[in-house]
Amino acid sequence: MSDVLTRAATAAIRYRTGVPPQLRPPAAPRHFVGRGDELAAVRAGGVTVVSGPGGVGKTALALKWLQDRGSGDQLYVDLAVREPLGDLLRAFGLSDVEVDESVALFRSLTARRQFTLLLDNADSAEQVTPLLPASGTVLVTSRSKLNLPQAQEIHLEPLADDGRLEELLDLSYVELPERQARLYRLCAWQPDTFGVPVAAAIAGEPECDVEDALDDLVEKSLLTEVGDAFRFHELVRAHARTKR
Ligand SMILES: Nc1ncnc2c1ncn2[C@@H]1O[C@H](COP(=O)(O)OP(=O)(O)OP(=O)(O)O)[C@@H](O)[C@H]1O
Numbered sequence: 001m002s003d004v005l006t007r008a009a010t011a012a013i014r015y016r017t018g019v020p021p022q023l024r025p026p027a028a029p030r031h032f033v034g035r036g037d038e039l040a041a042v043r044a045g046g047v048t049v050v051s052g053p054g055g056v057g058k059t060a061l062a063l064k065w066l067q068d069r070g071s072g073d074q075l076y077v078d079l080a081v082r083e084p085l086g087d088l089l090r091a092f093g094l095s096d097v098e099v100d101e102s103v104a105l106f107r108s109l110t111a112r113r114q115f116t117l118l119l120d121n122a123d124s125a126e127q128v129t130p131l132l133p134a135s136g137t138v139l140v141t142s143r144s145k146l147n148l149p150q151a152q153e154i155h156l157e158p159l160a161d162d163g164r165l166e167e168l169l170d171l172s173y174v175e176l177p178e179r180q181a182r183l184y185r186l187c188a189w190q191p192d193t194f195g196v197p198v199a200a201a202i203a204g205e206p207e208c209d210v211e212d213a214l215d216d217l218v219e220k221s222l223l224t225e226v227g228d229a230f231r232f233h234e235l236v237r238a239h240a241r242t243k244r
């Protein structure tokens with residue numbers, strides 16, 4: 001048996017004990033609204049691309065679909081991070097994989113199991129194609145139409161009622177404990193990504209408390225985690241900046 005297959009088999013055994021924590025999907029927004037037709041249109045057992053402009057709700061829709069579907073084997077990969085395939089393999093305990101062997105290893109690993117894969121923030125069809133497993137369900141989100149062969153495309157338009165998102169964010173905001181609410185307001189003035197030390201300095205609080213509070217904001221879909229740092233979605237940042 002080739003080295004690639006041996007390594008894939010070893011990783012598959014590890015996988016049987018559960019999806020690695022780094023690859024578990026984040027929670028869907030707590031107060032998800034609408035999108036009934038789009039949720040119904042996502043096909044189990046195929047590839048669906050959810051496209052639409054920034055902030056329209058692609059990731060929220062995909063996460064909601066995963067959540068409604070139940071647990072099962074669900075993997076979440078943010079393609080905006082530097083090395084998504086390398087990260088995926090490392091999460092399965094496969095390190096030092098040569099670039100030309102990584103696609104084969106990933107396919108062999110995923111061929112053994114039906115699972116649901118969410119590829120978030122895709123830029124192009126070329127970026128996605130090597131990550132499509134032989135079977136299972138794949139959801140891809142992208143600001144562009146990707147024209148992937150044999151994939152269905154769902155194009156999202158903004159939610160009909162424009163004030164609705166603000167109302168939803170308000171619902172989440174009023175439920176925040178004080179430390180989280182304060183960080184939400186203060187960190188929104190950071191123009192870009194920020195790490196725990198910056199947030200702790202702004203808030204004048206210990207890094208460990210701030211880290212927990214930021215993780216909770218991510219959990220509540222009010223903040224996005226990007227590697228070791230955090231950032232606000234533009235619409236959420238605008239909302240946070242209205243709070244005093
Ligand atoms: N249907 C919905 N119900 C409740 N909240 C929603 C809904 N759609 C989007 N949101 C909220 O709106 C914000 C932006 O949505 P989301 O992050 O899904 O946008 P996106 O289309 O993935 O943007 P990007 O292209 O930047 O990745 C998030 O805070 C999300 O939780």
Ligand SMILES: [Mg+2]
Nearest residue numbers: 058059121141
């Ligand atoms: Mg998104």
